[in-house]
Amino acid sequence: MKTNVEYDTYTRDREAVINLTTDLVRIPSVYRDNDPYGNETKVALYVAQYLRDRGIETHVEEVIPGRPNVIGIVDSGKPGKTLLFEGHTDVVTEGDKDAWTYDPFSAHIVDGRMYGRGTNDTKGNLACMITAVHSLIQDKEEFTGKIILCIPVDEEGLMIGIKHFIKQGWANDVDGAIICEPEENNVCIAQRGAMRIRIDVYGKMAHGAISWSGINPNWRMARLIVELEKLEKEEQARLGEDPYLKWPSITPTILQAPVKGDAQINVIPDHCMMTLDIRTVPKQNHDELLGKINAIIQRLKEDDSDFNxxxxxxxxxxxxITDADDPVVKAIYDAVESVTGEKPIYNGVPGATDGTFLHMHGIPIVTIGAGDRDIPHQINEYIDIEELAVTTAIYRDAALRFLKGEE
Incomplete structure (x- = not known):
């Protein structure tokens, strides 16, 4: 492959990133309450020691008990910009282990691919960013400013890790952030927003054969769902297809009735609950969208005095959305072109990432990393070995460009 990284450096980093990815995947870090064998602690402490062993200033901060963020600092000692790399330690559940061809925490390698939960999302890319920064240290590369390695917990949940990182002041002087997620090394300058909403509809419990003696919350919830589907179609027609993010969406995910107690076919429940996973595009305003949802609810209540x-x-x-001319985007774009010899592809992230909160803090972000965009959270998750090496080289090159101020 064409690369501006010296052959010996590329080969050394390739071996290092494969080994580190293997070690990270073999430490399960699915967050489960009160499960010492399935949380982020072990992998976070492993990463912290890995950084310390390579001379990187390292901080470990508990977000909540048993869930630590890791922060690595590489300071050039010269005034300049600050670049942040972000990659999380948690992974989603492996699901049914028996459905996997290989053990989900074995990091089994076959035919140029490593299989396992987190290989793609995003322990492989976490390994790439660490390896890239260590590579700069090994080669005594000259740069100005400093690099922060942000390695938080809970990206797959409510993102308490990145929120804590920001609250502690680590992000205050950051000039640009590279979010290390599986995007096939596309240069992703946009990402969809997210609103997660819970809706509870209350009724009156009754015998199913005497329906008039109760108030059925399921009918009320059903009417609301139909109206929300209409709103989704209206928003899609109004906004059209986003060039990077496709369509905005309103998706009912969980429906539960009754919410407490056992369900019976001949009993009208007194409570129905629904969750909504709403994904938005930059042209949408969340307050305005929420206003439309509340207007629907108000209209339904006016038509039905029992709608609680x-x-x-x-x-x-x-x-x-980050401007394509922003220095951090330009550094990544030029690094991809230099390392791969191909014209980079601009794209968007279909979901939200920890980068959302960095963006809200005023930091320009760009999302890029190794891995098929459709593989996260699937059975038989995998990463291509060579793509790990290429991504490491891209991160390395981009850091130098951003911190040397190359145009």
Whole structure:
């Protein structure tokens, strides 16, 4: 392959990133309450020691008990910009282990691919960013400013790790951030926003054969779902298809009735609950969209005096867009072109990332990394070995460009 990284450096870093990815994947870090064998602690402490062993200033901070962020600092000692690399330690559940061809925490390598939970999302890319920064140290590369390695917990949940990182002041002087997620090394300058909403509809429990003696919350919830589907279609027609993010969406995910106690076919429940996973594009305003949802609810209540509903916002993350001419985007774009010899592809992230909160903090972000975009969270998750090496070279090159101020 064409690369501006010296052959010996590329070969050395390739071996290092494969070994580190293997070690990280073999430490399960699915977050489960009260499960000492399935949380982020072990992998975070492993990463912290790995950084210390390579002379990188390292900090470990508990976000909540048993869930630590790791922060690595490489300071050139010269005034200049600050570049942040971000990659999380947690992974989603492996699901049914028996459905996997190889053990999900074995990091089994076959035919140029490593299989396992987190290989793609995003322990492989976490290994790439660490290896890239260590490579700069090994080769005594000259640069100005400093690099921060942000390695938080809970990206797959409510992102408490990155929120804590920002609250502690680590992001205050950052000039640009590279979010290390599986994007086939596309240069992703936009990402969809997310609103997670819980809706509770309350009724009156009754015998199914005597329906008039109860108030069925399921009918009310069904009417709301139909109206929300209409709103989704209206928003899609109004906004059209985003060039990077496709369509905005309103998706009912969990439906549960009754919410407590056992369900019976001949019993009208007194409570129905639904969750909504709403994904937005930059042209949408979250407050305006929420206003439209509330207007629907108000209209339904006016038509039905027994419509008793409670709406709770669980999470609210705006969409993001970074100008293609921003220095951090330009550094990544030029690095991809230099390392691969191919014209980079601009794209967007279909979901939200920890980068959302960095963006909200005023930091320009770009998302890029190794891995098929459709593989995260699937059975038989994998990463191509050579793509790990290429991504490491891209991160390395981009850091030098950004911190040397190359145009």
């Amino acid at each position: 509903l409670e709406l709770t916002i669980l999470d609210n993350r705006p969409s993001t």
